[in-house]
Amino acid sequence: MRKVTPFLMFEGKAEEAMALYCDTIPDSSVLETTRYGPGEDGPEGTVKLARLSIGGGLDVMVFNSPVHHAFTFTPSVSLYVDCSSEEELNRIVETMAKDGGFLMPPDNYGFSRRFAWLNDRFGVSWQINLA
Structure with a gap:
């Protein structure tokens, strides 16, 4: 095993969430971003997958799902x-x-x-x- 990374899935709001987290938590930044291209499931040009560093040390993956799910985040995590x-x-x-x-x-x-x-x-x- 190489690494365990938190993975946050949004439905169309990934870029907005990334900006909030990086602007609010000190020492946070976007490390990598992949955007939806022509013919892919998500709207072209929007964030598909990104990797953030939050607080100068926690790597977090962020995904923008083009599919609506019957679940969302829970405070238990x-x-x-x-x-x-x-x-x-x-x-x-x-x-x-x-x-x-x-x-x-x-x-x-x-x-x-x-x-x-x-x-x-x-x-x-x-x-x-x-x-």
């Missing part, structure tokens, strides 16, 4: 972010929660002095922590 300051946590939480929803709003829950758990507008679940 989430991306966990450790923040270096309260300001950073607040900025990330505010940006990621826009048009999404909180599972646990930002607060001191005892195990962390500041923690939030949310679903972003694409349904991807994030736990944002200030250690």
Whole structure:
């Protein structure tokens, strides 16, 4: 075995999600992008498959499915972010929660002095922590 990589499947919103994640999480970037070409299942020119680096170390695959599925993301799998300051946590939480929803709003829950758990507008679940 070479590597295990999280794989996020979107239905037409991959590029928008990639921009949100790379603009919001420090040290994140798009590493590779493949786009749908003429005659392929997805709309020509849209993201087909991409690889991101999130937070300077987590490789994540992003796929834009041209097929509608009867399932989406679930909070039972989430991306966990450790923040270096309260300001950073607040900025990330505010940006990621826009048009999404909180599972646990930002607060001191005892195990962390500041923690939030949310679903972003694409349904991807994030736990944002200030250690």
